[in-house]
Amino acid sequence: MTHVPQIRVPATYMRGGTSKGVFFKLDDLPEAAQVPGEARDQLLLRVIGSPDPYGKQIDGMGGATSSTSKTVILAKSQQPDHDVDYLFGQVSIDKPFVDWSGNCGNLTAAVGAFAINTGLVSEERIPDNGIATVRIWQANIRKTIIAQVPITNGSVQETGDFELDGVTFPAAEVQVEFMDPADGDGAMFPTGNLVDDLEVPGVGTLKATLINAGIPTIFVNAEDIGYQGTELQEAINGDAEALARFETIRAHGAIRMGLISSVDEAASRQHTPKVAFVAPPRDYVSSSGKTVAAADVDLLVRALSMGKLHHAMMGTAAVAIGTAAAIPGTLVNQAAGGGERSAVRFGHPSGTLKVGAEAAQRDGEWTAIKAIMSRSARILMEGWVRVPGDSF
Incomplete structure (x- = not known):
């Protein structure tokens, strides 16, 4: 042969x-x-x-x-x-x-x-x-x-x-600047709202910020889904029911964002949107064993990528976090304490990350001007x- x-x-x-x-x-x-x-x-x-x-x-x-x-x-x-x-x-x-x-x-x-x-x-x-x-x-x-x-x-x-x-x-x-980072050609907030009531069968109705910045992202409050925002990978990725719940949230959020027309389509679009949960600052121990103090961060964020909790934070999701934090009223901004801000430092499973962002209202709609972060x-x-x- x-x-x-x-x-x-x-x-x-x-x-x-x-x-x-x-x-x-x-x-x-x-x-x-x-x-x-x-x-x-x-x-x-x-x-x-x-x-x-x-x-x-x-x-x-x-x-x-x-x-x-x-x-x-x-x-x-x-x-x-x-x-x-x-x-x-x-x-x-x-x-x-x-x-x-x-x-x-x-x-x-x-x-x-x-x-x-x-x-x-x-x-x-x-x-x-x-x-x-x-x-x-x-x-x-x-x-x-x-x-x-x-x-x-x-x-x-x-x-x-x-x-x-x-x-x-x-x-x-390496400093990276994401210019006009709203994903695609649509509105940064595809529903027109900074916070939506997202109905998720089997989960309930959740407050959610649905944003296209860096990458389409669905933000929910950690406490609304039974978490503190301090979780590490094993707390989520070892729980099949939790992963299924997050996928259901992601699928229904994708529909509300206009990215898919039916829940079935979510399986063939795993990369987007992302789903993340946010919480106010509190002390926790990162995956490396380093203590992250509440005083060192503005908020906590955990995000899932391709169906699993990310070990740190996706760069595009960090753009979404920074942009949403810059806009008073979003769940991300609320978790960070509210008000106007041009940069935010958030805690993730591996430690912390700072991202700067500029956003402005034009003709009554929010638009992202740019987001900046350092990587290597x-x-x-x-x-x-x-x-x-x-x-x-």
Whole structure:
């Protein structure tokens, strides 16, 4: 019996923020995968090792969590005044699909470095020493992101002393600015309300802030669903009933946001929207064993990604948190104590994160101007990934 041999595809394995992913240049992909469609999806699924009924992704590059089952495709930008086009694919772990419905804010921190290292940014835009401003076009949501990448002796600086909770080792700081971060072309508050009464069968009617900023996100109060906001992963991810309840909340919130038309569609749109719960500050012990004092944060937030509680915080959800916190009256703003604010520091399972945001009312509707946060990124491995030649 004849078997098709493996092919190799140039790729770079990178950490960005609290996520990891496999990065590709568009023109390095096999020709059939250079355009959207089944061939591209099948290739990325095989690279990551999905679908895996064992949930381990042993036969691929994925790490069996939503934070490590990610792919990025970059190309020289086709947009005026931008350097690179950034397309993100969230790969399902146990199902055969790639979700292209949203961005990954954490991996955004690695996009600028990859673009510089692979020649996608013009040399005249890169200083010998200092900061390279990389203008990123986020193709999933059609928005501009600015990454400030440190440069030393003409090369991307990856090492440094910037510490990020959820990442073990320090690295160089990369400031990321999400410009006009409302997701897609619709209203930032798709229902027109800062707080809605969300009816969820089997759960009840919950107060909810439904926002499109960074990524579509459903915020509910922790106490309304029986939590304190101090929970770590094992408290949620080991509870099948809790996960099912959160998925039901997510599905019905997605309908209210106009993202899907029926609950059944939620299963094929796992990446968006996110669901998160918020609470006022209180002391807790993070997953690393470090104590987070109530006095050190403005509020507590826990968020789920791809059906599981995230170990830290998704970058795009952090944009949603910062934006919602800047708008008086949202549940996030209320949990932070109310009032106007241009930045917020929140507690998550791994520690704390600060995000700045600007929002304003125009013609009676709120709009997000920008959100800013610092992350870090570095190359973990570079070379080629190999996949069976008949897998896509």
